[in-house]
Each structure stands twice: as C-alpha cells, then as structure tokens.
Amino acid sequence: MNKLDSLSPFELKDVLIKTAGGDVTVFRPENRSMLNAGRGNPNFLSTVPRHGFFQLGLFAMRESERSFAYLPEGVGGFPKRERIEERFELFARENKNTDGIAFLRGAVSYVRDQLGLDASEFLYEMCEGILGCNYPVPDRMLPLSEKIVNHYLRNEMIGNQPFIDKFDLFAVEGGTAAMTYIFNSLRTNYLLKPGDKIALGAPIFTPYLEIPHMSDYRLEVIDINADKDRNWQYPKTELDKLRDPTIKAFFLVNPSNPPSVKLDNESLIYIASIVAERPDLIILTDDVYGTFADDFVSLFAVCPRNTILVYSYSKYFGATGWRLGVIGTHRDNVLDTQIAALDDEKRIALRKRYQSIVPDPDSLKFIDRLVADSRSVALNHTAGLSTPQQVQMVLFSLFALIDTSDSYKTALKRLIRHRKRALYRAIGISLDDKEEDDTGVDYYSILDLEEIGERIHGRKFAEWLISHINATDLLLRLAREAHVVLLPGQGFGVQHPSGRVSLANLNEADYKRIGQAVRTLMEEYVEQYNTECPGESLSKGKVSSK
The missing domain is CATH 3.90.1150.10 (Aspartate Aminotransferase, domain 1)
Incomplete structure (x- = not known):
C-alpha cells in the first residue's frame, strides 16, 4: 500500500x-x-451568452448615465423602468451587427412572448443586476431570474415528466456552496444529527464521502454501490438498503462522478417505489452533469417532495470561475414536514434561532432557512448571490431555452x-x-x-x-x-x-x-x-x- x-x-x-x-x-x-x-475544469465555454452579458452591461451603463448627467465626476444612477424596452430596442438597432445583440433581442422576445413575463421588468432587473448597484432582493433569488431559471431546470431536469405544483430556488456560489449550505442546514434544523445513517450512491464526488465523517457531522455512511458490470447502475439489492428506516437521507450525483452514467429509467422507477414506501426519506441529487446527457430525467422529477435538487452551471457552460449554482425544493416537501414535527425542545430552539428575521419562525421554509444559515442568520439581510452572477446565470438559461434544436x-x-x-x-x-x-x-x-x-x-x-x-x-x-x-x-x-x-x-x-x-x-x-x-x-x- x-x-x-x-x-x-x-x-x-x-x-x-x-x-x-x-x-x-x-x-x-x-x-x-x-x-x-x-x-x-472544461476547456470549452459558451460564448453567445457571454457576448450578451457584456453588451447588456454597456446598455445598463447607458441607462445609469441618464441620471446625474449634470455631474462631470462620473456619477451615475439606478436605471429607470419607464420606456426601458423602447430604449433597449434603440440600443439594439444601433449595434445590430455587434456580437451578443441578436441574442439579447431574442432573449427579451423569449421572456415576453414565450414565458409571458413583462419585458420592461425583465430589462430593469437585468440592468440593475448587472450594475450590482443594489442588494439581492429577495435575497434567495431575484424574482424574474428565479422564474427564468425555473423554466430552464424544468426543461433540462424534468422534461416531459408530469410535475405537480412549483418549486423554489436559492441561487448559490456553485455546487460546492450548495453542498456546504445543505449539510449545515440539515444539521442545524435537526434533520441530521451525529450518529444518524445516510446513504451515498457510490462512486461519488469526493466531498460527499468526506463531509459526513467530519467532526461537525459524524454521520454513519451506508454505501449504495453501483455495479460496473451493469454499466454503473445500482443493483436492486443495493437500492433495497434504502428501505432501512434508520437511513435518514440518500445523497447521489446523477449522472455519476466519475463513471459519467445517468440513472436509467428502471432505476428511477425503482427508487420512486422505495420512496413511496418511505415518504420520510430525504434525497439530495447533484445533477451538474445532467445537461450533457441524452433525455435526462432527474430524481427531482420523479420524487419531487423528497428531493433536494443541486445544479451547477460550471461544467456545461464552462463557467467554473463564475461560481453559479442553484438549490431547488418543491413547495410541498418532506423537509418542511419533518421540521414541523420536531419535538417542543427543538422547535423552541429553532424559533430562537430565526426569530430575528420572521415574525413566525415556525412557518419559515427549509429553503429560506438555507439562505439565513448561509449568513449565520444575523446577516440574513445581506444574503444572496451577487446580482451580476445571477444575470449571467439567467443569460445562460435563456441561451439554452432558445436553442430548441440543442x-x-x-x-x-x-x-x-x-x-x-x-x-x-x-x-x-x-x-x-x-x-x-x-x-x-x-x-x-x-x-x-x-x-x-x-x-x-x-x-x-x-x-x-x-x-x-x-x-x-x-x-x-x-x-x-x-x-x-x-x-x-x-x-x-x-x-x-x-x-x-x-x-x-x-x-x-x-x-x-x-x-x-x-x-x-x-x-x-x-x-x-x-x-x-x-x-x-x-x-x-x-x-x-x-
């Protein structure tokens, strides 16, 4: 050795x-x-939405400079909503042969005509966001940005699967931040405690192997081993381990890292059948490589109530340096149900933890607890992913949505x-x-x-x-x-x-x-x-x- x-x-x-x-x-x-x-780290990257980002920045600067123009010292102001769509069309016509402009015009049209969102509100959110002149409001994610990324994830992670109701998103600094926040909030909210069992779909990205054993968590790990002779699918005998009621959570990367194989339909259906028998099981699926797969379907699509979705833009768009990711939870989820069912002692402790940010801490959703915990609660008012990062995330999402031929x-x-x-x-x-x-x-x-x-x-x-x-x-x-x-x-x-x-x-x-x-x-x-x-x-x- x-x-x-x-x-x-x-x-x-x-x-x-x-x-x-x-x-x-x-x-x-x-x-x-x-x-x-x-x-x-890929050596390729998506150029079109980056061109769009920089052209949008120039338009946003023009919008900013409309205010305080009488000051020669380089002082600008916030963009103005009124007639911003008209001014954008003028900007686009003036620069029609510039890389990124056609994409931006298409993005605005898609937002307005296909998603049914207000184009002026979208342009205002993008301009204010790319200028970075305001705190992220709401701190979990900018309103229209969340709706657009939601559409992107539905398209890439859910596809044609039936999916009832909506899901919430928390924009985070890449998949690594998502992992950190989730482990921390699961522990903080008594959903996982030292000595609890969790299952890991192996092979798996190394930090998922290492974090549970750290002194902060001290979790007992049960391996769900993929079989290389079955093209790295999980045998039913391995998945049956999840029937053990003492296993609190199942974490996996799908498609897997490093085998780079997605769960097949048989496995998705089998896991869903186990979840039907074990409605208390928490699942975390890290689907960063899902956008490279053919006809990908996430566990989030088939077990939405039980599943935390983690997605990062880093690999598909060549954006590791941008640190762009999201955490998604269904509006009706097992996490909130389990928190509501905690004993009085734990619920009182959590009320004290979150009482400074909401009048009724008991009603605070798990995903909003993630936001608060990411800033040690006391700094919740300054939480959230930087707004220029959110803008680039939105442009990546729109680029993929518009590319209907893939x-x-x-x-x-x-x-x-x-x-x-x-x-x-x-x-x-x-x-x-x-x-x-x-x-x-x-x-x-x-x-x-x-x-x-x-x-x-x-x-x-x-x-x-x-x-x-x-x-x-x-x-x-x-x-x-x-x-x-x-x-x-x-x-x-x-x-x-x-x-x-x-x-x-x-x-x-x-x-x-x-x-x-x-x-x-x-x-x-x-x-x-x-x-x-x-x-x-x-x-x-x-x-x-x-």
Missing part, C-alpha cells in the same frame, strides 16, 4: 502535478509539458465523445460495444486497470496486474515518466484499481498521448509478467481474443 493512498484525490492531484513537473498554483491546460486530465448540447457531446474514442483507441481498446448505450455522458472516464488488462491481454494477466500493481504507484509513474496527471478512482468510492480521466479539459490529440502513455506502461507490466510467469508469456501490444 502506498502512503499516499489515504489522501483526498484532489490533494493527491497536487502531488502528481509536482511529480509531473507542473505548478500546482496555476491551471494551464495548454501546457504541453504536462497533460493534466485530473481536474474536471445545437450547443450536440456540439459538446460530439466534442467529448471524440476525445473518448481517441483515448481508448490509443490504449488499444474499441468502444464500439459501448457507444450505443444512451445512459453514458462521458464527461469523465474510469481507466480500470483490470478491464484494460483483460481486454488487451486476457484474464490471467488482469488478475496478476491487480494483485501486483498499486493504483497510486501507477498514477505516480504516469506523472513522473509521461507527465500525465490522472486522479485515483478509489478517492471517489470506486472499489477497484483505476484512474479518473477528465474528457473535458484537454484537446483530442492530448487524449491520444494519454492513451499512448497508458499503453506504454501496460507493455512494461507485460514484460514484468513475462519474467514472473514465463510459462504464460504474452506478446507486447497483442490484443487478447477473449
């Missing part, structure tokens, strides 16, 4: 980067001396899947038998030592490989000898020796180089195998006929 095996994969990443001769303080995907496929989504899926083919082709593995499966998302891929060894050189070599080679040692060799950085699969709850490769942050030729590096290393292990097992020697580069 390597002494580095206990490190979080994101801490081990820094060790691997140093081993590969890189700088851990700077993200440089274009650095040709090192190929860092460890972190999932041309942007299709381009990203094509880009990523070409990279995956280049990677595996260089290793020496055909993906023809996997590419037809519609549950695959391919944002990440797991390089499974056992699978690679067996598919290229047969079962006996694969067994020897996993019994002789430590996965961390292999990753260190890749970093040292080939300047390739991958993350360990075990750090995400993968139960077998593997490395996680992000297919989002390098170019196709780079993935070919990574595949060649893995192939070269495997051939060296073949030489070692031939030395130790001379009666069963293999030829380097010869693919098994298994």
